[in-house]
Amino acid sequence: MKFSALSIARNALSGHAKWPRQWRSPEPKSSYDAIIVGAGGHGLGTAYYLAKEHGLRNIAVIEKGWLGGGNTGRNTTIIRSNYLYDESAGIYDHAVKMWATLSQELNYNVMYSPRGVLMLAHTIHDVQSAQRHVYANRLNGVDNEWLTPDRSLIDVLVINGSTRGERLEPAIDQLLEAGYTIVRGVVGAVQTADTVVYFLDETFRGAAEVLALDAGLTVADIAPFEDAPPVAGRGTAQLMLYLGGS
Numbered sequence: 001m002k003f004s005a006l007s008i009a010r011n012a013l014s015g016h017a018k019w020p021r022q023w024r025s026p027e028p029k030s031s032y033d034a035i036i037v038g039a040g041g042h043g044l045g046t047a048y049y050l051a052k053e054h055g056l057r058n059i060a061v062i063e064k065g066w067l068g069g070g071n072t073g074r075n076t077t078i079i080r081s082n083y084l085y086d087e088s089a090g091i092y093d094h095a096v097k098m099w100a101t102l103s104q105e106l107n108y109n110v111m112y113s114p115r116g117v118l119m120l121a122h123t124i125h126d127v128q129s130a131q132r133h134v135y136a137n138r139l140n141g142v143d144n145e146w147l148t149p150d151r152s153l154i155d156v157l158v159i160n161g162s163t164r165g166e167r168l169e170p171a172i173d174q175l176l177e178a179g180y181t182i183v184r185g186v187v188g189a190v191q192t193a194d195t196v197v198y199f200l201d202e203t204f205r206g207a208a209e210v211l212a213l214d215a216g217l218t219v220a221d222i223a224p225f226e227d228a229p230p231v232a233g234r235g236t237a238q239l240m241l242y243l244g245g246s
């Protein structure tokens, strides 16, 4: 089967309904050197290695549906190697690299098109887990990077709405530790029920979510500045961590 640019364009015009079947359904023989049940990624991979590495030529792969129509076709959407454990890191990285030449190797277009994969951490627990994965991958030589906004450029005003004022310093220290450098504190006297991150305008919505996570809150604990209580200094900050409480 040839996948020329012309054949792909022609089949695109007919809604990809006219491609011929991609596999053979021969009559079974009386005997085989190996019989593999299931033509998912593992079954096909096993057949491939038996043929390539062990010289077997008389192999049957028996599939009740169509090739790759099991979990491999449904779930294996991301060809990746950013898994956690030391024991498996090498084999996953090897497997990902194999895809680059698999079309030539099999003389069959597997339509591999390499991209990056960006995973989002939504909670402090996600952040901890994602960082663990990233650092474990890097130690194993797997390409992975932990991305954060540049906290050092964001002006954060920490307001203590509590009349008691005891929670201001730990919050500032926490933000400095997380990498913010422009952190100013104002002890206010306004009462509110919850701790909230207020953002100057929509440009800072994402940064507000990150700051909320940095401060041990959730991404939902943010609000626009117009909802903020009238406190000193708010007009100059991009983000405001309003500790609130009593």
Ligand SMILES: Cc1cc2nc3c(=O)[nH]c(=O)nc-3n(C[C@H](O)[C@H](O)[C@H](O)COP(=O)(O)OP(=O)(O)OC[C@H]3O[C@@H](n4cnc5c(N)ncnc54)[C@H](O)[C@@H]3O)c2cc1C
Residues within 6 Å of the ligand: 037, 038, 039, 040, 041, 042, 043, 062, 063, 064, 065, 066, 067, 068, 069, 070, 071, 072, 073, 075, 076, 077, 078, 079, 080
């Ligand atoms: C939600 C989810 C997300 C996932 N995401 C990813 C991902 O992003 N990347 C990734 O690499 N992996 C992912 N995985 C894992 C991956 O999908 C599986 O590890 C992989 O598909 C397993 O391949 P397999 O060949 O063992 O099974 P399958 O692909 O399921 O193949 C088994 C085949 O056997 C056939 N079969 C079964 N019984 C018989 C029978 N009696 N006679 C004949 N044929 C039979 C079935 O029809 C099927 O085609 C994900 C898994 C899940 C559940």
